[in-house]
Amino acid sequence: MGKQVLVVDDEASARQVFAAMLGSSGYEVKTASGAEEALDIIAREDIDVIFLDLKLFGVSGIELCREIRKRRPLAIIHAVTGWAALYEIEECREAGFDDFFTKPINLEALLKATGDAFEKLDRWRKRY
Numbered sequence: 743m744g745k746q747v748l749v750v751d752d753e754a755s756a757r758q759v760f761a762a763m764l765g766s767s768g769y770e771v772k773t774a775s776g777a778e779e780a781l782d783i784i785a786r787e788d789i790d791v792i793f794l795d796l797k798l799f800g801v802s803g804i805e806l807c808r809e810i811r812k813r814r815p816l817a818i819i820h821a822v823t824g825w826a827a828l829y830e831i832e833e834c835r836e837a838g839f840d841d842f843f844t845k846p847i848n849l850e851a852l853l854k855a856t857g858d859a860f861e862k863l864d865r866w867r868k869r870y
């Protein structure tokens with residue numbers, strides 16, 4: 743199985759951009775439009791690299807991150823937002839996010855963060 747990434751964003755265009763960019767770089771990309779769909783995917787799939795929009799309908803990205811962190815403690819979770827002024831970095835870190843990106847995302851930074859996340863996971867897993 744390839745390296746899987748989950749992208750959670752309520753904007754279809756954002757999910758498509760992530761999927762196209764990450765997919766063309768060899769990652770297997772799963773997408774979800776909200777919290778319930780994301781949690782269903784996490785329950786079924788072995789996904790530990792996640793890009794999560796902070797401003798989702800219903801459950802906030804902060805709340806969803808906390809729930810994902812309970813279920814997948816080793817996951818690397820990246821916050822993504824077009825509304826950076828609304829969110830405090832400290833709140834994101836406390837919720838369990840590993841990194842923070844603002845939209846529009848620099849695609850080179852996105853690919854570097856994804857590659858770095860998988861390298862970190864590989865190092866952690868070798869310790870067990």
